[in-house]
Amino acid sequence: MEKNKNEFKYLRIAEVIERQILNNTLRAGDKIPSLRTLCREYGVSQNTALNAYYYLEGKMLIEARPQSGYYVSFSNARIPSIPKKTNPSTIANHGDSELLVSKVYGNLGENGHLALSLGTPANELLPIAKLNKALIQATRDLKGSGVASDKVEGNERLRRQIARWAFAMESHLTHEDIITTSGCLNALSYCMMAVAEKGDTVAMESPVSFGMLQLAEALGIKVLELPTHPQNGVDLNAFEDALKSKQVKASLLISNFSNPLGSCMADKNKETAVILSEKYNKPLIENDINGDVYFGKYRPKSCKTFDKTGIVLWCGSISKTLAPGYRVGWVAPGKFKEKVLRLKLFLTIASTSVTQEVIANFLETGRYENHLRKLRATLHGNMLKYSQIIGKYFPERTMASRPQGGFVIWVELPVKIDTMEVYEKTSRREISYAPGRIFSLQNQYNNCLRLNYGLQWNNKLEYRLIELGNLFKNT
C-alpha cells in the first residue's frame, strides 16, 4: 500500500509540472524548482521528488544541468501544427503500391539503418531477460512442456488474462469470447476472410498501414479509403456513406493510435462507428494493436466496448509492445466466432503453445503492466522530442500529427517535396523513413512520411533526425 501511495505521489507532482510545460507556463530554458523546494512544497521525501524529476526527464520534458539544477528542455512553440483531415479519392486498385513497399523494405533485416522507417519498437525497449526467464518457467508450467499441441481456441490462461484486460476498458468479454492467433495480422486475416470475399470492398482509414492494404490484396479484397483526421481518426460521415454502399461488406479501423497517423478515435466516435455498423449490418474489424501504449492517464476504450450485438471483431497482440518474434495475438470475433475458429482450425490448427504461456504469465504477474509503464514514458518522451526536432529542423510549414500513444508520427512536408522521389534519389544508407505514398493505393500523400519513435533515444538518433530535416530542406 505504502509503495502505491508514493507511486501516485510522484506521478501527481510530475503531472502538474508536465501540464505547466505543455501549456507554456514553463518554457524551454526555464529553471524549475530544486529538489529541496519540491520536497518542502509538496511535503514529500527527497526520493519521491527525485522520482518525479526522473519521470519528466524520461519524457524529455526537463534536463539536469550539472551543478545548476533542472531546466525545461521542451518548448511548445517549436511543435509543428497538425495536418488537416485527409481527402482520399474513391476505390483504387492495388497497382504499384506493393512495388513501392518493397523498394523501402526490400533489404529489411539486413542492417539497422531502417529503424526510422519501421512501426515497431527497438529491441532495447523490450524486457528480453525477463521474457527468457518466463520462457523457462513456461516449459515447467505447461502440460507437455509446450511440445504438445494447444487447443484450437488457444491457451486458456492467456485468454482469461486478455479478457481481464479488455474488462478494464469496459469490454465485457470472457475467455470464451477470445481466440488466440499468430500475431495481430493473422487475427485480422481470419476476420477479413470471415466477413468478406474476393471482389468485395472493405472501408479503411486513409492513410492506412500498408500491412492492411497488403492483407486485402492477398485476399483479393478491394479497399475504400476514407477521409481521416490525424487526431480523431476516421470521418464518420464518410464512414456512414461507405457502409451504405452495397459493395462495402465491412470496415477495418485502427481505433487507437492508428498507423501511420497516430490518430485516436474519441469514445463518442467509437460508439457512433459501432452504432452505424449495427445499423447497416456491416462487421467492424477493429485493429487495437496499439491501444496499450497510451500517453494519457487511461487506456482508451475500444469500439468493442460499445458493441452490444457482436458486430465488432476486436484484434490485438503483444507484437508491438513485448515480443514481435513470439507471434502471439488474439481476436474477440463477436458473432463471427464460429467462423473465425473454423478458419483457424482449418488453416493452421493451433498457435505455438510455449510463447502463449509466456505472455499469459507476463499478464498474470503484472510484469506486462510494469513494462508498459516504462515503455509509455519512453515513447511519450521520444514523441515530444521528435515533434521539437521536426518543428526546428524540418522545412518551414511542415506539419506533424501529435500522437497520444503508439509508435509512429505522421509528417506532412510542403507539397513540392516528393518523399518517394527523395527516397529513391538518395542512397538508402543515408536515409530511413516510410514515404507517405505507401500508405495508400492511390497516388497521394506524396509529400508525407511516417517516422518510428519506438527507438532508444541517443545522440545518433537525434543527429539522424536533424539530418533528415536538412535533406528535405535542401530538396
Place this chain on the structure above:
Amino acid sequence: MEKNKNEFKYLRIAEVIERQILNNTLRAGDKIPSLRTLCREYGVSQNTALNAYYYLEGKMLIEARPQSGYYVSFSNARIPSIPKKTNPSTIANHGDSELLVSKVYGNLGENGHLALSLGTPANELLPIAKLNKALIQATRDLKGSGVASDKVEGNERLRRQIARWAFAMESHLTHEDIITTSGCLNALSYCMMAVAEKGDTVAMESPVSFGMLQLAEALGIKVLELPTHPQNGVDLNAFEDALKSKQVKASLLISNFSNPLGSCMADKNKETAVILSEKYNKPLIENDINGDVYFGKYRPKSCKTFDKTGIVLWCGSISKTLAPGYRVGWVAPGKFKEKVLRLKLFLTIASTSVTQEVIANFLETGRYENHLRKLRATLHGNMLKYSQIIGKYFPERTMASRPQGGFVIWVELPVKIDTMEVYEKTSRREISYAPGRIFSLQNQYNNCLRLNYGLQWNNKLEYRLIELGNLFKNT
C-alpha cells in the same frame, strides 16, 4: 567410428532375424538362438547381440521369457489382408462431413480417451526434456533471444538444415528454396491459395486426411477424390484423367505414408506424377509430413526429388515427429516461391522465432535423427502388433493396410458394419477411433476406420484394441 560400426552390426543381425520372422521362416512361438549362440555365430560381443534382441523386442517381433530365452511373438499368419484400391465417385460437396468430424473430435483435448482416433504421436514418444534444453539454448543463440521478429522467409539455420535433409533424398534444394511456416497445414494453406481460387477443383487421394478436405473447404475449393491403393497410393490413370480436366487446377498428394491409408507411392509413381503435372502444367502440392517416419532402410524419396521445373510445392513439418505445439513447418514452393512468400508476409508476417531455432538446433546436432531412430522402431513394432490384434480379434474378413511408415492404419470391416453408426450409438467414453466416413466428402468408407498407433504400447492399449474388435464383432 567404432560406435558406428557396432551400431551397424547389431542392426544387420536384427534385420536378418526380422526378415525370417516376416517371411514366416520363424513363426510365432519359435525359440530363437540364445545370446551366446548369436555371439558365436556372428562373432560379436554379448552387448551387440543384446542390442539386436532389444531392437527386435522394441518392434514386438520377439519376447523374452524368464529362465527360458527369446521367442518369436509375431505371427504373419494373423495379419489381415490389404484392402483393394478405393473407387470414389466424382466431385462432391463439403456437405455434412464437417459435422461428422466435429462429432468425433468435438471434445478433443478434454480427456485422453481419443488417443486412438488421432493421427499424432503421444507425448510419451517425444523427447520433451531435450527440447526444453534446446529452448533455453535458443534464447542464448538467437539475436534478440527470439523476442525479435524473424525474417519473412524464416530462420536461416533451419532452412539450411531442411535443405540438407531434402538433399539426402536427392531433392536438390538450397535454403533459398525454402520458406518456414507455422506447421505443415499452414504451409499447405499458402500453397492452395497460391495455385487455386474459390470455385476451382483440386485432385486428392481418397480416402484423405479430413484436414485436407477442411483446408479446401475453408478456401472454397472443390475436391476431386481419386482412386487410391492402400499400398502404392494414388491411381495414376485417374490422376492423369483429373489433370486433363479444365476445372482441376492442381493436385494435393500425401506421397509418403498417407493419412489415413498409410500408403506410400513408389519412386517410379512419384516420377510419373511429376511428369504428368508438368505435362498438363498443373501444380502438385506434396504433403510429405510423414516421410521421415519410415520403417524400411531408407527414407522414401519425395515427388520433389523428380521435380525439374518447379511444379511441385513440397510441404513438411516436425509437428508429427517432434513437437506439435511448436508449429514449425516448411515449404519448398518451386516456381511459386514469390507467391507463397507474399502470402506469408501479407497474412502473418513471420513465424515464431524461438521454436524455429530449437528445431534448427535439433536437426544440426543430429538429435532429430537419434530421436527418429527410436520413434521409427517403436512405431514399426506398434504397427505390427496392431495388425496382429486386428487379424485375431476383429470380425472375420476384416482387412487392413500395411503402412511402411507413419502413424496410422486403415481398417476395412465387413460392409454391413457402419463405423459412424457404431460410434454414435456407443458412449464416447468407451470407444476411440476415426470412422472412415470422415475421410471423404461422399457417402463412402462407412465400414472403415483409422487407428493411431503413435502411442505408448501397454496392456491398457492392447485391451482397448481387443475390446474394439469385440465391439465390431457384436454389431
